[in-house]
Amino acid sequence: MHGDTLSPPSTPVLTVCGATGAGKSSLINALVQAEVQAVGVTPTTSQAKQTQATLASGIPVYLLDTPGLAEAGRHESYLAALFDVLQKTDILLWVIGYDNRALDLDLEILRKIRAVSPHTPLLVLGNAIDRASRNFDPESFDPLGGQSGAEKAVADWLGYLEKTLAAVAPNGLMACAAGEACDDIRHQYNLAAVSARIEELLPESRRLHWQAHEKSLSERQQKGKKLILTACAAAGTVGLVPLPGVDLTLLITDLVALLLSLSKLYGRSFSQDSARALVVAGLSALASPIILHSVGKFVPVLGSLLGAGFAAATTYALGTACQRILEADQPFDLTSFTQAVREISKEYWTKEP
Ligand SMILES: Nc1nc2c(ncn2[C@@H]2O[C@H](COP(=O)(O)OP(=O)(O)O)[C@@H](O)[C@H]2O)c(=O)[nH]1
């Protein structure tokens, strides 16, 4: 490992719990802005499911959707599974749907959770408050100070939740609405604030580690970019003649060297042979010299060397694909590499120079 880079910390896990129909799956979809969890009036989440997401500030998290609170018969197995999940949970989100006031089961399970995991931050979300009003307007709705019947009804319900759950919800309560679908903006409320609050509740050590990690990442990113552009400039002298006159052997040797130094920069190394296999696969993915030529126009240092398009553009596309995979800390295989190469050439193919 390099002294100037931190290893990525493990991704924080947010576990979402609550009664069936409270809106757990919808809330995950709304926070992620995509339909990643099945939503429905009948219980649709039978096993805990994990989704990767990014909070507003860019911190990656896992959101764990759990089955609805167990009915009496399955109580023990439900609790056992829940306590198991709690072991790896950083923040627990407890969802209650408007305007549920029958909280005996919630309260009972929350008490047990507090006893088993007293230090896990726990945020209660009073969800689906849009149901209080026929003409819900997320812009103007104000459950704290508003005077409409719906606003007062929501305020009353939130007050009830607060009072009832005070002893088991140390990190407070927020009102929100996840909407009926992930793109149902009209019935979504307070999600940005929920996301920000989640971030605040992340253990301090995790947040600091991430910030430091991000910083080292961007310095490293710059170093990687420099390596790629230097190699592009060198390649400019290799490939002055476009296909088929270009000296492929020389180009391949240079590309292998570039991939090896990039992987070293990211603290991941692969053998000369696998770098060579990646280069050959990447070259065949860039089958069209026309695409290559268009990529070449975007290589900044080449300004005056446009005629050298082929080798420089290939170097740019393969180097950038390699860096992207390293940045994302993804496994290296031929398929993901050639896919990244194609994506990059497509991005540049559709851009105006
Ligand atoms: N109007 C409204 N409907 C919601 C909201 N959250 C969830 N729903 C609906 O409530 C039903 C149950 O939601 P779901 O996410 O499956 O609940 P889960 O069982 O807790 O995962 C679905 O029909 C959702 O569309 C909300 O904030 N507002």
Ligand SMILES: [Mg+2]
């Ligand atoms: Mg669900």
